[in-house]
Amino acid sequence: MKRRQLQLWQFLCVVILVLLLGTVLLPLFLPGFPITDDGDWMIIRLTSFYQNFREGQFPVRYLARLNYHYGYPVANFLYPGFLYIGSIIHAAGLSFVNSVKLILISSVIALTLFTYRWLRTFFPPITSQVAVIQSILSPYLLFDIYKRGSVGEVLAIAVSSVCLYLLEAEMVYLLPFAMALLIVSHNSLALVFGVILCMYALVRNKVRLIPWMLLGGLISAFFWVPAIFESRFVIFNNIRVSNPFLYFAYLPQLQLLSVSIILSLVVGIFIRPKRVARATNYFVFVVCAVSIFLVIPISAPFWTFDTVARIFQFPYRFLAPTVIFGSWMVANVIDNSQKRYRLLWVAIFTVTSIYQAVFWLNRTETVIKTEGFYTTNEATTTVANEYMPKWIKAFPSQRAEREIELIKGSGAIIIHKSNSQKYNFTVNANEEAVVRINAMYYPGWGVSDNGQPKKIDFDNDFGLITFPISGGSHHIQAEFRETVFRFIIDTLSALAFIGALVLALNAFKSKLKLHK
Numbered sequence: 001m002k003r004r005q006l007q008l009w010q011f012l013c014v015v016i017l018v019l020l021l022g023t024v025l026l027p028l029f030l031p032g033f034p035i036t037d038d039g040d041w042m043i044i045r046l047t048s049f050y051q052n053f054r055e056g057q058f059p060v061r062y063l064a065r066l067n068y069h070y071g072y073p074v075a076n077f078l079y080p081g082f083l084y085i086g087s088i089i090h091a092a093g094l095s096f097v098n099s100v101k102l103i104l105i106s107s108v109i110a111l112t113l114f115t116y117r118w119l120r121t122f123f124p125p126i127t128s129q130v131a132v133i134q135s136i137l138s139p140y141l142l143f144d145i146y147k148r149g150s151v152g153e154v155l156a157i158a159v160s161s162v163c164l165y166l167l168e169a170e171m172v173y174l175l176p177f178a179m180a181l182l183i184v185s186h187n188s189l190a191l192v193f194g195v196i197l198c199m200y201a202l203v204r205n206k207v208r209l210i211p212w213m214l215l216g217g218l219i220s221a222f223f224w225v226p227a228i229f230e231s232r233f234v235i236f237n238n239i240r241v242s243n244p245f246l247y248f249a250y251l252p253q254l255q256l257l258s259v260s261i262i263l264s265l266v267v268g269i270f271i272r273p274k275r276v277a278r279a280t281n282y283f284v285f286v287v288c289a290v291s292i293f294l295v296i297p298i299s300a301p302f303w304t305f306d307t308v309a310r311i312f313q314f315p316y317r318f319l320a321p322t323v324i325f326g327s328w329m330v331a332n333v334i335d336n337s338q339k340r341y342r343l344l345w346v347a348i349f350t351v352t353s354i355y356q357a358v359f360w361l362n363r364t365e366t367v368i369k370t371e372g373f374y375t376t377n378e379a380t381t382t383v384a385n386e387y388m389p390k391w392i393k394a395f396p397s398q399r400a401e402r403e404i405e406l407i408k409g410s411g412a413i414i415i416h417k418s419n420s421q422k423y424n425f426t427v428n429a430n431e432e433a434v435v436r437i438n439a440m441y442y443p444g445w446g447v448s449d450n451g452q453p454k455k456i457d458f459d460n461d462f463g464l465i466t467f468p469i470s471g472g473s474h475h476i477q478a479e480f481r482e483t484v485f486r487f488i489i490d491t492l493s494a495l496a497f498i499g500a501l502v503l504a505l506n507a508f509k510s511k512l513k514l515h516k
Contacts, residue, residue: 010125023357043096061075072380073234074387082151114164134349159185173508175216177216193321226485244315429474432470
């Protein structure tokens, strides 16, 4: 009888879990896209990224349509993970809007499944099912999806739950790929979760797995190494995108703090864990406590460091780990309470989570925009144009009338072929002249004149590609390619990927032989 009751409770929990998951994701199944701070910009960036990707730029770094068609290297610095995934989904037939929605939906489902699998390593099924509700209904997750539209953050949180499960399950041959995906999913969250995962490996006595995590860093080096070393070329290090002191958990941001997590932290102080290792429990407690501390005004001294403010920008980003680890704290309270109080705790945690979720879901609105709105938009898609090259003196406000023109001298220009990263044209100059290609220069651009390399001059207001020519006929080719430095890093990433893939396939074959 007890076994049947347990199965009934498990089934009921699964039904409730699925219903709550469906409710949370429902706005993403409606026509259009939620009205958010950054959602439209993410879709616009994806449309430009896909254009460059389709035309052969790989890795994609320079988005030619953005910045009023002058282009700039935003994809070299900002998390390209969802852009690659979205491009593949769009190539398979979905619209750009639905591609982004599918990424969000899949991320929430993955977060649910892998957080549950991780919790099951330590807690009983029903406890884990109830606790994972905290992740699904997390105020910060809903804030990310329906207020900020931060596709990269949602993807990074989901991938972090995958990494956590793989780490705990010691699936070493899949861990490098998951870590690589985490690194390209979101810049600052990759740093936060990367540190947490390494510390988790130490606490769980899984130090031998850290090299596999570092292999993931090598696979993703094609992105993060140039992003770090080429940051000296852009204005990011010279400006603050936001003032972090304006984004502490004041009203209404207090709604970002999960009541369930705060309650479980307070109660957790007085609970002695029975089933799980105390060191692990203390570690999760510290992760959640520090995350909450960093979003309240008392943490202001931490945010006075310029590097911290530039990299993380918004204090509330540190709530991301609580989306996953908060479920542990809830499970810990339920599992270690006296039996007669467990149902009460389940009710308290579930009701408070639902109440907070309703706050964000009630504020969700969707708007239908044509595909053309996204595919023709030429904005920079960043907050403060922070990835513009240092050598530009002014920001464009409209696109140029012509792709290529003579700004000195006279002659005729015949364009044979041009796309987002390549120009092939002939100039018949009547005299000495200066050619301008209305594309913003960034290392990787090269020009040849009748097959001979040409020095580029970009000392002008918009940092555009210009070069002098003599009178006569000139066959000009201009193309954006990988620099020698980037090519070396790309090669290392490719070799790391191939190596990890071979190891994973060999491990899979070995398991098949054992089962036979």
